[in-house]
Amino acid sequence: MAVNTLLVKAYAINIYLYGNRIFATIPTEYHEPVKQYAAQTFTQEQIYNALVNGWITQQEYDETLAYKTAQ
Numbered sequence: 171m172a173v174n175t176l177l178v179k180a181y182a183i184n185i186y187l188y189g190n191r192i193f194a195t196i197p198t199e200y201h202e203p204v205k206q207y208a209a210q211t212f213t214q215e216q217i218y219n220a221l222v223n224g225w226i227t228q229q230e231y232d233e234t235l236a237y238k239t240a241q
Contacts, residue, residue, distance in 0.1 A: 173203050182207045186216060189225040205230070209237035
């Protein structure tokens with residue numbers, strides 16, 4: 171299945187900025203594209219806030235930052 175870029179953006183915003191979703195509630199094929207989008211778009215502070223608020227796990231945080239440092 172092709173990944174829809176509009177959904178990637180929506181999932182990332184709802185996970186990292188608002189906490190309305192978690193990775194377990196989105197299709198698996200969107201996990202990595204959402205992390206990549208978050209790394210490219212959001213600040214490290216915004217990503218950290220998602221971790222602190224419990225919207226992402228430590229592993230998801232680490233994986234997201236790995237994309238940020240790979241840029």
